[in-house]
Amino acid sequence: MKKFTLPLLLLAFAVLLAAPMAFKSYGLYLLTYWLVFIIAIMGLNLTIGYAGQKSLGHAAFFGIGAYTVAIMMKAGLSFWLGLPAAALLCFVVWLVFRNEEWLTGGTFGLNNIARPQLFGLSLEGNLAYYYFVLAITLLLGGLLWGLLRSPWGKAFTALRDNPIRAESLGIDIRRYTLLSFAIGAAYAGVAGALFASLVQFIDPAPFAIASSIMMYLMVVLGGPGYFLGPVLGSAVGVVLPEWLRFAQGWYLFVFGSAVVLLMIWLPDGLLSIPDRFKARKQARQASAARAASAQAAAKGAQA
Amino acid sequence: MTHPHHHDRPQGVPVLKVTDLRKAYGAIQAVGGVSFEVRPGEIFGVIGPNGSGKTTLFNSMLGQITPDSGKIELNGEDVTQLEPLELNRRGVGRTFQTLQVFGKMTVRDNLIVAAQEHQGSMFSRLFAPSDSGLGDKADALIDQFRIRHVADKKAGELSYGQQKLVDIAMAFMSEPDLVLLDEPCAGVNPSLVGGISSLLKELNRNPRIGKKSSFVVIEHNMDFVMDLCHRIMVMVEGQVMAIGTPDEIRANKQVLDAYLGS
Secondary structure, eight states: OOTTHHHHHHHHHHHHHHGGGGOOHHHHHHHHHHHHHHHHHHHHHIIIIITOOOOSOHHHHHHHHHHHHHHHHHTTOOHHHHHHHHHHHHHHOOSOOOOOHHHHOGGGOEEOOOOOEETTEEOOSHHHHHHHHHHHHHHHHHHHHHHHHSHHHHHHHHHHHOHHHHHHTTOOHHHHHHHHHHHHHHHHHHHHHHHHHHHSEEOSGGGSHHHHHHHHHHHHHHOTTOTTHHHHHHIIIIIHHHHGGGGTTHHHHHHHHHHHHHHHHOTTOGGGHHHHHHHHHHHHHHHHHHHHHHHHHHHHHHO | OOOGGGGGOOOSSOSEEEEEEEEEETTEEEEEEEEEEEOTTOEEEEEOOTTSSHHHHHHHHTTSSOOSEEEEEETTEEOTTOOHHHHHHTTEEEEOSSOOOOTTSBHHHHHHHTTGGGSSOHHHHHTSOTTTTOHHHHHHHHHHTTOGGGTTSBGGGSOHHHHHHHHHHHHHTTOOSEEEEEOTTTTOOHHHHHHHHHHHHHHHHSOSSSSOOEEEEEOSOHHHHHHHOSEEEEEETTEEEEEEOHHHHHHOHHHIIIIITO
16 A cells, blocks of 8 residues: 555545535535445455456445345335345345345336434435445445455455465465455445435346446556545546536547546556656666666776 | 585485376376485475476476376375365475566565465454564565565566565465475576575575475576485486485486486
């Protein structure tokens, strides 16, 4: 983790805390939507960015989380039961949920999903719900930070950088691979649960393969293996389309072109830009040092 | 040249015992009945021309491939069918012919991750400190390998020779009983070969970290092998041609004709 990650985090936190003052209801809704995706993409970043795996099923876990909470709340159970259940289910279950219409409402979806209460405080309002989601985002961000600093984080990186060497050093690559998927899925589950309560209506459409690919793109755009990559990646994937709404159908064209250009010039994502400058500077210094020593050698030969 | 190791050649129950190992690829008998022992604290060299079965033998001992028949014992325990992961947990370390470091981690983290799975349980490691309590051990190896000045750099940013040193050091972090070194001098600048040789002797005779290890070394650099190893096995066409001290191997007429004579 980079040395400027922590100050950047604190700055982001201050901005997020103050943000609601600058936004109307829809803006607040969009901000919350963004936070929800940050959680989901943080999980996927662990799977793809840190552990080096490929996952095109992330939206399914997002969906499992959303449906778990929606169904449990419809059945009169508490959100606080639904949230851990969503995380746990996603952690444990690797199966795509079947379309049991009696339970899930089929393609018509489920509507009127309530928002939770916290210690008797209603989180019904957009502002309250925003701060609630912000708190969970920070909590899960902190947990991920701790996880990545633990020996597990090193094992994930070793698995990504060189699985054969990792195995020869006693790193159980099967278990760590599985864990990276399961933890990533649990994050998607929590995000899905928060999503269901945010939009208050869910149907199967947002959890299909196209969403999984979009989530993958968000990781790649932000910078896989960068802690703050998901913040930027989901901004580009979720917030930007809203700003570019005036462009209508052109949005996809612009977005697609941007992704292609990024893949060509910045394959490690937006957050790799500072590292690039650093590497370029080091290369310049190294070549300057080489030139100087070559010059010195040439002078020595002349003398 | 004198060989100071010969007098204190280690004795005792073999760390590694290979009995009648065979492996064929189709009609080609890559390894055709190889038997040998490696004693505690011994540096055992394996030489032979290309295609003589060294790599197949190595891969069998490392659990990368399953031999057709024969037995591999580690400290008296049958490990013939075990996978690389379990072999490592039982005390087998290795290096590879090509560089195999974790390029995006610092040198220090490369060393720490090389031993952390030997500490505690999977669950306890989630709550363990970032360096798994291995910081001092990593620093000791960093000093021993004289790579202190690059300890906090990413391994992928180092020169080839420096990465090679990190690569070798990683194999020793978990204090293995047996280390298999696959061409430790491959691609290394000649000026560094002597350094690697003395490091390995130092680790073998007087390990700064933990206990004594036995080594099996595959290497083409004959001076290196003759200088480093206590005993050497010569393989030709999947068979053992000779096993003996460097002096015995050098004096062996058959070996001279087949291999060294060129």
